[in-house]
Amino acid sequence: MLGPPGSGKGTHATIISKEFSIPVIASGEIFRDIIRRDGPLAEKIKGYVLKGELVPDEITIKIIMDRLEMPDCEKGFVLDGFPRNLRQAEALTRWLEKKGLSVDLAIYLKVNKEELIRRLSSRRICEKCGAIYHLIFNPPKNDEICDICGGHLYQREDDKEEVVKRRLEVYERESSQLIEYYAKRGVLREVDGTGTIEDVQKRIKAILNCFRKELASDLNDGYINRNE
Ligand code: AMP
Numbered sequence: 186m187l188g189p190p191g192s193g194k195g196t197h198a199t200i201i202s203k204e205f206s207i208p209v210i211a212s213g214e215i216f217r218d219i220i221r222r223d224g225p226l227a228e229k230i231k232g233y234v235l236k237g238e239l240v241p242d243e244i245t246i247k248i249i250m251d252r253l254e255m256p257d258c259e260k261g262f263v264l265d266g267f268p269r270n271l272r273q274a275e276a277l278t279r280w281l282e283k284k285g286l287s288v289d290l291a292i293y294l295k296v297n298k299e300e301l302i303r304r305l306s307s308r309r310i311c312e313k314c315g316a317i318y319h320l321i322f323n324p325p326k327n328d329e330i331c332d333i334c335g336g337h338l339y340q341r342e343d344d345k346e347e348v349v350k351r352r353l354e355v356y357e358r359e360s361s362q363l364i365e366y367y368a369k370r371g372v373l374r375e376v377d378g379t380g381t382i383e384d385v386q387k388r389i390k391a392i393l394n395c396f397r398k399e400l401a402s403d404l405n406d407g408y409i410n411r412n413e
Contacts, residue, residue, distance in 0.1 A: 186265045187363055188294035189356045190349070191301040191308070192378045196317055197294065197389055198265040204393070208257050212249055212266040214315065216240060217341075219248075237343050237351035239269055239359060246276045253280065261289075270359040274366050290396055291367035292389060294378035298353060305349045309338040323382065 313336025
C-alpha cells in the first residue's frame with residue numbers, strides 16, 4: 186500500500202488481508218511494538234518515530250526482511266508503510282527476486298494534504314487490537330472504547346499536529362519517488378482515497394477483481410507457475 190500518512194493504508198490493508206487471508210506487515214506497527222517492549226533497539230528507534238523521521242534503512246530493512254521470512258508470509262502479504270524510499274524498494278525487489286517473486290500490485294491511495302491533517306489529528310487507535318477510528322467520520326460507539334474488543338483508544342504521539350506536518354514533509358521528500366518506481370514496473374494502481382471507507386474499499390475491490398482475472402488468465406496461459 187502506497188500513500189501519505191493518513192491516506193488509509195492501514196485500514197485498507199486490513200480489509201485486503203482478510204479478503205486474501207494473508208497477513209498485513211505494517212512497519213510503523215512493528216516499530217511501535219518494539220518501542221512498547223523496551224530494550225536496546227527500542228531506544229534507537231524511538232527518537233526517529235517520535236520526531237516523524239524515518240528509522241534508518243539498515244535497521245528497517247533488516248527488521249522487515251526478517252518478518253517476511255516468517256511462515257505466515259509464505260502465501261503472500263500486504264505491506265503497509267514499507268517500502269518508504271527507493272533504497273527500501275530496491276531491497277524488497279532483491280529479496281523477492283531471490284525467491285522468484287515480484288510485487289503484484291502497488292495500490293497508491295491519493296488524498297490531499299488538508300484532508301490528511303484533518304484525518305490524522307482525530308485518529309484514535311485501539312491499544313489492544315489495533316482497530317483504527319476517526320472521532321468524526323468513524324467514531325467508536327462509546328468514547329475512548331474499542332467497539333470490537335473493548336480496549337482503550339489512544340492517540341499516537343506522532344499524530345499530534347507538529348509531528349504530522351513533519352511526517353508529511355518526509356513523505357514528500359522520500360516516498361513520492363516510489364510512485365514512479367512501481368509505475369515503471371507496471372504494477373501501480375492509483376486510487377482516489379477520499380470519501381468513506383466503503384467508497385474507497387469499492388474502488389480497491391474493482392482493482393483486486395481485475396488482478397484476480399489477470400492472474401487466472403496468466404495461469405491458464407501457462408505464463409506463471411505458482412504453487413498454490
Ligand atoms: P506509520 O505507522 O506507517 O505512519 O509509521 C510511523 C513511524 O514509524 C514513521 O513516522 C517512521 O518514523 C517509522 N517508520 C514506519 N515505517 C518506516 C519505514 N519503512 N522506514 C523508516 N521508518 C519507518
